[in-house]
Amino acid sequence: MGHGPSIDELHFAETPSVTKVPGPNSESLLARQEAVDSSAVAYPKRIPIGIDEAKGATIKDVDGNVFLDFFGGIGVLNVGHANPYVMDAVHEQMDKVVHTIDFPTEPRIELIEKLREIAPGDLKGASNVVFGGPSGSDAIEGSIKLAKHNTGRHGMLAFEGAYHGATAGALSLTAGKKYKEGYAPMLPDVVHVPYPYPARDPQLQGDIGGFCPAEDCCQNTGCATALDAVQRKFEDPYSGHESPAGIWVEPIQGEGGVVVPPKGFMKGLRDIADDNDALLIADEIQTGLGRTGEWFGSDHFGVTPDAVTMAKALGGTGLPIGAMLYHEKFDTWGPGGHIGTFRGNVPAMVGGIKAIEYIENHNLLAHADSVGRYLRDRFREIAAETDRIIEVRGEGLFIGVEFVDAAGAPDKEIIKTIQKTSYKNGVLVWSAGRNGNVLRLIPPLVITETQAEVGADIICDAITTALD
Ligand SMILES: Cc1ncc(COP(=O)(O)O)c(C=O)c1O
Structure with a gap:
């Protein structure tokens, strides 16, 4: 071709x-x-x-x-509107079969294999992919279940400025009040702590590293105070909540204002998640699939998350598809662990494969x-x-x-x-x-x-x- x-x-x-x-x-x-x-x-x-x-x-x-x-x-539309390299293959697939729930098809398996190949860090070749409903919000819902199922805990930690979607669980993690007003209560025990915001964080004086749990603190005040807040939610016996099952983070906040955290932030989160047996979930729905000049936003920080949520550009040409890729050690759920009628949209899967190929080829x-x-x-x-x-x-x-x-x-x-x-x-x-x-x-x-x-x-x- x-x-x-x-x-x-x-x-x-x-x-x-x-x-x-x-x-x-x-x-x-x-x-x-x-x-x-x-x-x-x-x-x-x-x-x-x-x-x-x-x-x-x-x-x-x-x-x-x-x-x-x-x-x-x-x-x-990472590879553009109506990219013919993608569209030709999608049209061909449209005429063959569109909806397959989770029966294996050549494109389904090929897309999973491709995602395992380009996945961040140690997830490469050691991950599984689950498809559910066709939106980013649904991928987030899947990640909530994954974290709860694997830790036996139900609390969740997210960040001020975050956007994770609009369905009930995802909306609980979203920080924007305007999306939530009138729809409370949300899921219980969801906490939002500060996200580093280099343009706006007040500059602290003194021993910045004293706030920061990371051994190689990058000495950024907003980053240190954010990591300190995260750590306290896990380790302070009077932090007000059970220890969260997971940390949900956009490696670069999108809706929050394209906020790029300091280099050490994701690494600090990785350390805290490891120390507390919690999952680190990178929401790559906006940052994923080449947007930031790497396959995933996490790649900029050299950190392997436990799970990565994707949607948006994953269908290649705007066809809806959501997915979560996670380390194979968390593949502990049984049949039906995360489901959705539209988890087998084959043209969208073909779109995803072709878009990844187009990005590679060009x-x-x-x-x-x-x-x-x-x-x-x-x-x-x-x-x-x-x-x-x-x-x-x-x-x-x-x-x-x-x-x-x-x-x-x-x-x-x-x-x-x-x-x-x-x-x-x-x-x-x-x-x-x-x-x-x-x-x-x-x-x-x-x-x-x-x-x-x-x-x-x-x-x-x-x-x-x-x-x-
Ligand atoms: C980072 C992030 N997570 C989740 C979502 C939700 O995705 P969807 O609108 O497909 O449900 C979005 C949408 O903008 C997003 O930017």
Whole structure:
């Protein structure tokens, strides 16, 4: 089948190309949506377009406007929209068999084998994969069961700023109050402790290492205090909870604002989990499958988690599939330990295999790393000229730019302004952050250098105009 088209061939040629937005066809579709769709609909409120077609890192609306896509379905479209290398195989599979529950199929086993091959650290070749329902939230539900089943404990530890999904168990681990209000109670004995936040953590003085359980403390104050809080939840006899069954962590927080913790954080968590017979679960639903320039976010920290949750980009082309890969020593549950009718979506599995192959064949991990560096440098040039940007951060094509107002408070409004101007000029961007004040850029990994340059020009113009 060859390696598929080069990344230059994946997109609409005329990018970006925008006349009036929203155009008349979008307006009409949006009005029809407003009339019948749920009031839970959120994205078109900020980006008012109806979508007609999408290719690579480009999206065409129903009026023929073509946009550069800098959010890639929030981390779903790592190999781009409608990548033919993936789509051809998916179409072929569609005509053969779609739904197989958990009977073995060639693609199911091949995808598991591939995931075992690219898994972080010692999980390579020594792991099992469970599929359940087709979402990230469901993969998290599976990880909750795995931790409880293997430890006999039921408490859970997660972090402030975390997003782990919207189903009951996952929502309990999610930190955002806005998602929880009105839906309490959540699962019992879930605690949230601070996540290191280098741009915002107060700088402590004195013996920082004294707070930190890691032998090789990296001397970062936020990291040390976060690890201290985690350790106390396990080891302080009056911490208020039974010892958690597991620690759920995003190696880089996504929804929380693309927050990159110091190098020692994951290692410190690994040590605490080991000392307390708890599972370390890396939620790689947003960071996984090449997003950060490595296969998994955990790879940046040289730490082997006990389990890794995946979804989003796993289906390759946007077909839904969730999975959890975990060390084989935790494969202690029996038939039906984690289930779901849609645990055998073969076209999505084919999509996953082909997407991994495409990333390998086109060196997209290195490409994500270099284009990500280029983009961060562009935003750092602006940051150097203003105190309204407190940090430009990220790894690979997972990028956050955090804004404050003139008084130093989180500035959500400026993100909306930047988003609107970028949209009018043909680039779609999204936000993140505890206060909505982080510009989050997660373009498909197949974005070309030229597209990155053009997109950066438009976003940088939008930033400088908004700052004026
Ligand atoms: C880190 C992380 N975990 C879990 C989820 C939940 O995934 P889903 O929306 O597919 O349920 C998300 C979704 O944004 C996420 O970013």
